[in-house]
Amino acid sequence: MTTTIAPQLRAGRREWAGLAVLMIPVLLISVDNTVLGFAIPAISVGLHPTGTQLLWIVDIYALMLAGLLVVMGSLGDRLGRRLLLVIGSCGFGAASLLAAFSVSPEMLIIARALLGIFGATLMPSTLSLIRNIFSDDKDRRIAIATWAAMFSGGAALGPIVGGVLIEHFHWGSIFFINLPLIAAFIPLAIWLLPESRDPNPGRVDPASIVLSMLALAPLVFAIKHAMAAGPDMLFWVTVSVALGAGASFVLRQLALPTPMLDVRLFANKVFTSAVASNLLSIMGLAGFLYFGTQLLQLVLGLSPVEAALVLIPGLVTSIVAGYLVVPIVARFAPRVVVPAALLLNALGMGIVAFTPEHTVTGMLVAFLILGIGLGGAEVVTNDLILAAVPANRAGAASAISETAYEFGSVMGTTVLGGLSTFVFGSALHSAIGDDANRAQFDTLGSALEYTAGLGGQAAHRTAEAAVASFETGVQWAAGAAVVLVVIAAVLTSIGLKGAGRLLPGASAGAEGQEPRPCPKDDD
Structure with a gap:
């Protein structure tokens, strides 16, 4: 009689070492997604981009990732996931150098686009290799918790690293941090990671x-x-x-x-709900990091390093929550755990949205609560996504999951960042009239630089109006994020009805199936 227990061998030291190596590209991608946070004011002053160009600089990276993840996931299934990781890391390093030495907004946009293209070769291979390296369900869930913690932690770490570097060096230094990581990753990947591919990949x-x-x-x-x-x-x-x-x-x-993309996977309500949860929660995080880092520096007057320190508690709690949720989800069903985590996410955004006057303490608490919710939800949803498909379709499932991450990042910056920019411009126009149409008032950073050069009481009033308008834009954007995350909580509460409690050693099955029974532990 065939059972599911036999192939579930516990991971050894080599497998866990391989997981550590896989965290390097995850860190590269997630940090580069958000590292521009504290560099936005410096880039605004150094390259003088328009408001639209600034948004493109921030999210062209994630846009290229989202557009190509499915393609690259399919390519990795064919050529080999480890091979694609090595090729992509080389290109990622070259694009990092181009970004670091950019001398115009257009050049930086192109460099960030190339980073996104090569970054898309890295991400699909990480989750699919985890799915193939860790056959035991317990081990895989811990590995996914590590992946999710590194992804969300790296997203929060990006602005912190950026803040420290911007405090002491030129803004281009934020791209040099990729190079030592890539130099370490390539030989370790060849040594420790097994090659894997889809045995029946089909044609491109x-x-x-x-x-x-x-x-x-x-x-x-x-x-x-x-x-x-x-x-x-x-x-x-x-x-x-x-x-x-x-x-x-x-x-x-x-x-x-x-x-190329198995859209039939979306017929599974559990799979679809988990993907939607990831997309909407990351959308809120990206929006927060876009306007929050500017608010801390330009409105509350913190230096890049001081502002980075405000985010550290949220970074730590995000990572810790990812591990603590593993035993929690063994006792409570995902349809309870995931919506609860998302509501914490909404609470954090709500503090920003409904606080009349923003403070450093309020921003710290908001990001801390947001980090707990985000870290807890991601581990459960990613495990549900991978458990819903057979091992040979792990590339397709992980590509969909990561596409949701990156598209959520794009939409967070585009929708929430765009909303804050739109409200900022409208409120500033109402306050100071036609002068708000000047190119210098496209962003808060350029507006403050322009008014500082003018001097006088009128310039001071204009600067105050710009700051007040920006805070209004932040409140509107954060309020919109609250609505999105609450919608995600409701949808997952309904959609995850097909996912029973994830017992230790069990995985969620496809819709309409019970989770696989928990095998008896030998230890």
Whole structure:
């Protein structure tokens, strides 16, 4: 009689060492997603980007990641996941150098786009290798907790590292931190990581690649454009292109015998709910880091290092919560744990949204609570995502999961960052009139630099109006994030009804199935 217990061998020292090596690319990707946080004021002054260019500098990286993760996950299934990791890390290092030496907003946008392209070769391989390295359910859940802790912790660590570097060096120094990590990763990956690939990967489909990019890039552009110019004809044209390409992509995947993205996985309510939870929670985090780092420096007057210290408690609690949730989810069903964690996330954002006057303490507490919720939810949802598919489809599942992460990051910056920028501009125009249309008032950093150069009482009043307008924009954006995360909590509470309590050694099955029985421990 065949059972599921036999192949579940406990991991040894080599497997855990391999996990440690896999955390290097996870750290690279997550840190680079948010490392620009404290560099935004310095970039605003150094390169003088427009408000729209500044948003593109921040999220073109995550946009390219989101658009190419599925493609690269499919490519890794074919060529080998370890091989793709090594190739991608080399390209990531070269793009980091280009970003560090950028001399114009356009050059930095191109460099960040290249970082996203090569970053997309790294992420799908990490979760899929974890799925193949750790056959025992207990070991895999600990490994996923480590992955999620490193991803969310790295996202919080990015602004901290950036703050310390910006305090002492040129803003381009934030990209040099990638180089020693890459130099260490390449030989360790070749030595410790096993090669794995899909035994029946099917052929590469160029049409699917084009359609996936046409579905994502125009949508983000449309949102950015609407924030700056309103929903005009260009907005509706680009939205139509995105929706048409998205529908065509889905239909093509359903028709292909071996699709690039197995959209049938979304028929599983548990899988879909877990992916949606990841997307919306990361969206809130990205928005918080975008406007929160500016608020700490430009409004509350902290130096980059002082502002970075405010985020450290949230970073620590995010990592700790990821590990503590492992025994908790063994006692309570995911449909209870995940919504509860998301509501903590919403509470943290709510402190920012509904506080009349922001303070350093309030921002520290808000990020601490947000970190607890985010760290707890990610471990459970990622385990549900991977457990819903067989091992040979781990690349497809992990690519979908990471696409949700990166698209959530894009949309957090685009929607929440764009909303804060739009409200800032509108409020400032109401306060000072037509002068707010000047290019110098596109961002708070450039506005404060411009008014400081003017001097006089009128300049002081204008600076105060700019700060007040920015705080209003932050409150609106944080309020929108609260709404999004509460929606995610409600949807997951409903959608995760098919996922029973995850007992130690058990995994969530597909929809309509019970979790696999817990094998007896030999130890």
